[in-house]
Amino acid sequence: MLKMLKMLKKIKSFLILMVCFFCLNCYAFSSDSIYNLNSELTDKNGIVNNLGDLSGKVQVFSMIYTNCKTICPIIVANMKSIEKLVPKNVLDDVQFSLISLDPDRDSVPTLSKFFKEKKLNSKYWNLFKTTKDDTLKISLAVGVKYKKEKNNEYTHSNLIIILDKNGVIKMHHQGLDKNYSNVIKLISSLSK
Helix, strand or coil, X not given: CHHHHHHHHHHHHHXXXXXXXXXXXXXXXXXCEHHHHCCEEEECCCCEEEHHHHCCCEEEEEEECCCCCCHHHHHHHHHHHHHHHCCHHXXXXXXXXXXXXXXXXXXXXXXXXXXXXXXXXXXXXXXXXXXXXXXXXXXXXHCCCXXXXXXXXXXXXXXXXXXXXXCEEEEEEECCCCCCHHHHHHXXXXXX
């Protein structure tokens, strides 16, 4: 009888630990985190990631599409300028992530070609596509508005978004604004 009570006590302790572990995993991100979306992202190499896999680094984030000839190239160039201004001791704690607004045309080979043409450093940069539904979910979560036009081009917000390491939005920076001083200060403070 004593052995059975000890065994039941061990089982109870084990179950309590399992429940605690499960709860910690379920609530790893705050309710404000975009990483709660649980969206799958396919990168320029065809590797599937979860949006939550971006956690752990400060994200300089935007939504673009590779066929864009107007705003998107400026957003990417401005993000590259931000990359150059981030202090060297902070840069390893930062990622620059782009998600396509045009999953139909932005295939994996298209993303790969764009990545090479823009000379993005794979140590610091990500380029993803996802499903139409997840594109919409992510855009709503980060405040990017977009609309597909009849000519297959998109009108969209020109935002560069700064996310903390847990996927919480800390800043919306107008993508065409070249004054990055507040962006760099924020990135530096979030990297600590």
